[in-house]
Amino acid sequence: MRFFETANIDFMGKKKVYFFVSLFLILCSIGALIAHKGPVLGIDFRGGTFLQVGFKQIPPLEQVRGALSKDNWEGFTLQTQPSNNSIIIRVKQGESSKEDIAGRVLETLKGEFGDAVNPVPERIEFVGPVIGRKLITDTLKAIFGSLIVIVIFIAFRFKKWIWGFAGVVALAHDVFATIGFLTLLNVEITLVVIAALLTLAGYSINDTIVIFDRVRENIRSARKETPKQIINRSLNETLARTVNTSLTTILAATSLLVFGGEVIHDFALALAFGILIGTYSSIAVAVSLVHLFQYKNK
Structure with missing residues (x-):
């Protein structure tokens, strides 16, 4: 220099x-x-569904992201909550209700991680526009x-x-x-x-x-x-x-x-x-x- x-x-x-x-x-x-x-x-400004999913042991975020991407989910963000073994998933709101979105996300995750996923989401919220x-x-x-x-x-x-x-x-x-x-x-x-x-x-x-x-x-x-x-x-x-x-x-x-x-x-x-x-x-x-x-x- x-x-x-x-x-x-x-x-x-x-x-x-x-x-x-x-x-x-x-x-x-x-x-x-x-x-x-x-x-x-992004979702923070456009609105979407806020979903908190529990796991017996939190898998790597890249693995979760890969599973959702394979199932054609787009425009989502992930955040871990190590204190209670859960992951927060924010999904852009489409025409489906928050319950339908939660059901589809859980189905995708169960298909990838099986019994490691808790059957019921710990939290579901909708953030409107x-x-x-x-x-x-x-x-x-x-x-x-x-x-x-x-x-x-x-x-x-x-x-x-x-x-x-x-x-x-x-x-x-x-x-x-x-x-x-x-x-x-x-x-x-x-x-x-x-x-x-x-x-x-x-x-x-x-x-x-x-x-x-x-x-x-x-x-x-x-x-x-x-x-x-x-x-x-x-x-x-x-x-x-x-x-x-x-x-x-x-x-x-x-x-x-x-x-x-x-x-x-x-x-x-x-x-x-x-x-x-x-x-x-x-x-x-x-x-x-x-x-x-x-x-x-x-």
Whole structure:
């Protein structure tokens, strides 16, 4: 990584390239969302049947998932409850009643695991679309509320509203591009994915603030350099830290993606792609907006 420690890249000379790359990402995301008629929502948001099935001894989740997949079940999630030897199965609600769905799931599991499955489900619940819509509303409120707080915090810390605006635009850019990417791959948006998006948001804004801090410090101490030269120097000075931190996190997320199994797959995928885009936006988008609006490209 010695190259990054001694780098002297003219980042601000490539602003048009950054904006075209970002425009491409946003248009691809919009295209994916239009093609799929919005993000692919999971059971948490669309509603479905909640079924808790007891076992004498909990089998591996992959074995349960394989049994349900073989019987043409789609759009389900699994969660173990080791304290009482049971597995929670969430199934998308079709035209069947929750009792019919529970009966068919139990039949499938008994065919695979025999007497190891308790004959009567411990719990059956239906989560309707009304609750799903409320969850979507609450999630959006939380996201927009956090964006407003971030704008106020950064604007207060850096004494200029444009810094807060640039940070939030870069953050929205990262989250929207990641949602578009997941939609393109037909990955469902579940609470696990929302957790990954919130993790990405925190990571991305922290990265942006670190770079903003260096720019502010260099502006205070510089006398003869232009704003463009100061911003370029600041980005080059923080480049090694930015790349090393991002690579470390992406490698960890990739390990989860490859070895973590189905349960953590979507979380790791969203996090790995999101951090990649977040690193790009912290370097290219956020600071470019500050240079464009506050310093008028000087």
